Amino acid sequence: MTTMGEQVDSLQDLLLASYFKIDNVKDVTKETGTNVARIRLRLEQIMKETIKIVAKVQASSKAISTSLSSRF
Structure with a gap:
């Protein structure tokens, strides 16, 4: 019975650890x-x-392009 009880305790510890994880x-x-x-x-x-x-x-590029086009 002691071995079985220890195994149950170990399983409970593992379950508790898994819950924490x-x-x-x-x-x-x-x-x-x-x-x-x-x-x-x-x-x-x-x-x-x-x-x-x-x-x-x-917009700036268009404005510059328009300005340059109007000069030439």
Whole structure:
């Protein structure tokens, strides 16, 4: 009976350890999900800013081109 009791205790310890590991994985998953969401938002902001900059560059380029064309 002692051996069986020790095996049951070992199994309980393993189950408890596995629950802790599962909780750790859940925490990491939540943290990763939050980080991914933040990165995605930042990338969207960068894309919007880039589009604005490209539009300004194109407008300036057109203005310069028009100005040069009118001189010649």
